[in-house]
Amino acid sequence: MTVSSCDTYTNKRNCSDFRTGSFVWEQESGGKLLKTRFERTEDLQIEYFENQIDTSRIEWINPCEWRVIPINPKTNADSRAYLFKILTTTEDSYTFEFKQSGRDQIYRGTAKKI
Numbered sequence: 001m002t003v004s005s006c007d008t009y010t011n012k013r014n015c016s017d018f019r020t021g022s023f024v025w026e027q028e029s030g031g032k033l034l035k036t037r038f039e040r041t042e043d044l045q046i047e048y049f050e051n052q053i054d055t056s057r058i059e060w061i062n063p064c065e066w067r068v069i070p071i072n073p074k075t076n077a078d079s080r081a082y083l084f085k086i087l088t089t090t091e092d093s094y095t096f097e098f099k100q101s102g103r104d105q106i107y108r109g110t111a112k113k114i
Contacts, residue, residue, distance in 0.1 A: 014089045015064040023111040037114075067101075 025036045038047040040058065045068055047054045059067040064086040073079035081101040088095045093112040099105060 012089065013064055013086055013094075015086045015094075017089065018086065018094045018111070018113060019060075019063070022114050024114050025109050025111045027109055038111075 020040050020042060022037070022039045025038070027034050027036075034049070036047055036049045038045055040046075042060075043058050045056045045058050047056070055071045057069045057071055059069065061067065066084050068082045068084065070078055070081075080103075082098050083101060084096055084098045086094045086096050087108075093110055095108065095110045097106050097108045099107065
């Protein structure tokens, strides 16, 4: 098998298209649809979820991975960073995985650029 034939099995990622902007992420939890809207700049992310606003600092690891670090956490548990990685992209969305620093459980989601 040549290198070029292996390329057909890799996910295409245009991570730079989603580095900054306004996004929405919907997930179902306990039979309820939860919606988080967030705005990301090069170094900040502001999240809007159920009448609460959280601001976090962004640290880019590489073009497709970053850390979200809470600026004003209310508790010690809230102070842990989250590690994000873009897995795939489409024209207007990206599928990602994330986990809280120091934890093993990995979550997945899809965010749509708005």
